[in-house]
Amino acid sequence: MKIANDEKIKQNPKAKTYEQPVLQVDNLEVTFKTYGGTVQAVRGVSFNIMKGETLAIVGESGCGKSVTSSAIMGLIPSPPGKITNGQVMFNGRDLTGLAKNELRKIRGADISMIFQDPMTALNPTLKIGDQLIEGIMQHTSISTADAKKKAIEMMKLVGIPNPTERMKQYPHQFSGGMRQRIVIAIALMCEPELLIADEPTTALDVTIQAQILELFEEIQQKTGVAIILITHDLGVVAKIANRIAVMYAGKIVETGTKREIFYEPKHPYTQGLLNSVPRLDLKGKPLEPIEGTPPDLFAPPVGCPFTARCPHAMTVCEKIMPQQTALSQSHGVNCWLLDERAQR
Amino acid sequence: MAKYIVKRFFIMIITVLLIATLTFFLMHSIPGSPFNQERGTSEAVQANLEAFYGLDQPLYVQYAMYIKSIITFDFGPSIKNPNQTVNDLLSRGFPISFELGIITILTALVSGVTLGIIAALRHNGFIDYLAMTFAVLGISIPNFVLATLVIQQFAVNWGILPAATWSSPAHMVLPTLALATGPMAIIARLTRSSMLEVLTQDYIKMAKAKGLTPFRIIIKHALKNAMMPVVTILGTLIAGILTGTFVIEKIFAIPGMGKYFVDSINNRDYPVIMGTTVFYSSILVFMLFLVDIAYSLLDPRIKLNAKGGE
Structure with a gap:
């Protein structure tokens, strides 16, 4: 068993060269220094997004979704926050290395952000x-x-x-x-090329949510803006996302098209997430929650962060961080269950 | 808004009348008379004098005369200095006191807000601690103590500023310093805490996400919202500065209204006491009214209406 496909998979999205990605995030790491220690909020996140595409980043509270978006915008409060590693390439420029003034010219002009709560924004x-x-x-x-x-x-x-x-x-x-x-x-x-929407509908009631989501679709058709949608609401994702990245404990554990994630979820966490959504056809049955709690990001586990809650956990999961396994050109999952190198 | 102003105007009048009434009865409940200190006057002369100023009349008659003098705004001559009327004293002293008051309020407001903003932006840094230490000192030291300290240091030891009177801008520095430090410290602390709270708000994050310059974010987005608590206590601070002027004018020998006010109480100079009290309370009530108006200008959510509510 050789570690062979890692490099290939990382470059896989790039293979669609008919279009340059608007944004490429590569191995982004963000930490926050607190009195209690250093929180590793984002631990090596990589993804990219094409023009006119909607990428949804989903995950539970505290998994690093919002920190990722703030890092792209250069809005990590520093101190205590710091981008410790990785690149955020926007149209060929690395935003993490830009001076404050340069970043400010991009912020709001080329990359815009929509905040969660319109009552306070x-x-x-x-x-x-x-x-x-x-x-x-x-x-x-x-x-x-x-x-x-x-x-x-x-x-x-x-x-x-x-x-x-x-x-x-x-x-x-x-x-x-x-x-x-x-x-x-x-x-x-300012007609931005990239719009980051951080839980744009969470604070709204359901009928208004639907209207706002339709508005996003309409705007995207008219302007071709790329949208990163950050949410924990899978209903919203199902409605407007093209691709989905599932985050857990500061890492992306599975990425794929909407169809791949909803119909063929491979990571146990993604499966658990989908199972815990209320469904009309399962009326009367109790919801299936994911047992346990996310790991402590002050001292994250060396192996797969989901091991402690995973129903299929193996010995290797605890010890070594799984690499991404490509299941198709668009579908990748970081799980030893799908990695042929794992000893079963 | 117009309805509110009219209603407030009537309330202001009632407030001033109540203050005047209270002062009148308090004043007359204190034993003594303006002529007690006149040595060598016989009983008959004193009685004549009292009759001349209407002080022999029953209290309710005196009160009626007094109310009449307020309404016509003619307080008559001073008992101690019969050659000048209370109105003369006020029109001579008021411009000077007003100058001192306004300079003090502006100094306290501008320096306090600036200090507060800097402290908030350098939160938990050295400058923050320095500014707040300074603020605590400013709040703790009474203005009359500070006044004597600055006179000793600046006028006597260093000789760089005049110690008293009110004739050139240089003369204004020390009295303003003594009077403004307290309010400035209060404003600085309040601005700091309020600013710290505002800076964590979502709309500040949104302003940053728009790519605005830090200066614009502070001035346009943060400051206006952070000023609300400051405006709230501004009314009280103005009252404090107003009463502070009595003492400061006395210490620095400034010929403002405060001097007449303090002297008149010592002398039981009833017309002057009453005139200055009514005048001071009118100014205070009017200032508080301005503060309320400033509120609605700062925050559009506050609507002033005739019911007096928000």
């Missing part, structure tokens, strides 16, 4: 109009009048009626769903 003391135009005024030499025109256009795009009047209003005069539309409009003002 807007500044309560500033008019919506000001909050819409300030980003574009910062990044381009556009005139205020043109910026306002553009803002009205964007508000129309995200489905806000009477945009001209609404520009002069304050956040508290909008409902939750409307505020999230505003947040999306703000993110789109």
Whole structure:
């Protein structure tokens, strides 16, 4: 058994050379220094995303999804946080090595972010109009009048009626769903190539969630923006993702297309995650939770982090970190069960 | 808003009348009379004097006369200095006191807020600790102690600033320093804690994600929200500065209203006491009103309405 396919698999997504990836994250590691020790929040995450594609990063709370997105944006509070290893290549430039000023030019202009809670993401003391135009005024030499025109256009795009009047209003005069539309409009003002949506629908009720997700699809069709969707809601993922990366304890444990992840999940964690979603056809039966809790990221296990909760754990799992095994061009899984080198 | 202002105006009038009434009865409950200190005046002369100023009348008549003087804003002549009226004293002293007050408030506000922001941005750093140590000192030292300290150091030991009076900008430095340090320290501490809270808010993270410059994020996004608690205590601070001026004016021999106020109480100079009290309380009530208006300007969620609620 030779460790043969690692290199190949890593390059596999690149094999689709008909399109350059917008963003390539390679072996990203982020740590946070605290009084209790160093938290290894993200431990070597690699993925990429193409133009016009939606990649969903799913996983439970504390698995490092949001830290990954903050790291891409260069928004890791430092100290205590630090990107200790890896690259974030955006259009051929490594964002982790950029100076603060350079990063600021990309942030909000080429890469935008949508936050989880629209009730708190807007500044309560500033008019919506000001909050819409300030980003574009910062990044381009556009005139205020043109910026306002553009803002009205964007508000129309995200489905806000009477945009001209609404520009002069304050956040508290909008409902939750409307505020999230505003947040999306703000993110789109500079026509970014990449949109990172960090749990964009978690704070909204279900009917509004559906509307916002449809809006994402519509915007992507119109603008070709690549979307990284960070969520723990598999329903949302099923609706709009093209590809899915499943994260656990600071690592990506399985990646694949939506179909591959939902219909042929190979990693026990992915399977457990899917089993724990309520299903209409299993009405009356209790949900199947994943037993146990995620590992302590102050001192993560040397082997597979899921070992302690895994129903199929083997001796090797505890000792050696599994490498990625390619099951198809798009489907990869980090699990010894699928690695032929593992001793059963 | 207009309705609210009208309603507030009436409440302000009632407040001032209540303060005036309280002062009147408190004043008259203290034994003594303006003429006690006049040596060598016979009983008859004193009685004549009291009759002249209406002090022999029953209290309710005096009270009615007094209310009338408030409404017409004519407090008559001072008992101690009969050649000048209370209105003369006020119009002479007020501009100076006003100058001292305004300079103090602005100094306290600008330096306090700046100090608070710097401390918040350098949270738990050396500058933060330094600023907060300074703030605790500022809060703990009473202004009259500070006044004598700065006079000793700057005017006597170093001789770089004048010790008293109010005639040039250089004369204003020490009184302002003595009076502004306390409020500045309070504002600095409040700005710091409020700023620290605001800086963790999502909209600050969002502003960062927009790629805005740190300066713009602090000034445009953080400061306005962080100012709410500061505005809240500004009313109280103004009251503190106002009463502080009495002492500071006395120490620095500044010919403002405070001097007349303190002297008038020592002399039982009833018209002057009443005039200055009504004047001071009117200013204070008006300042508090301005603070409330400032609230609604800072935070659009606060709507002022005639019901007095938010």
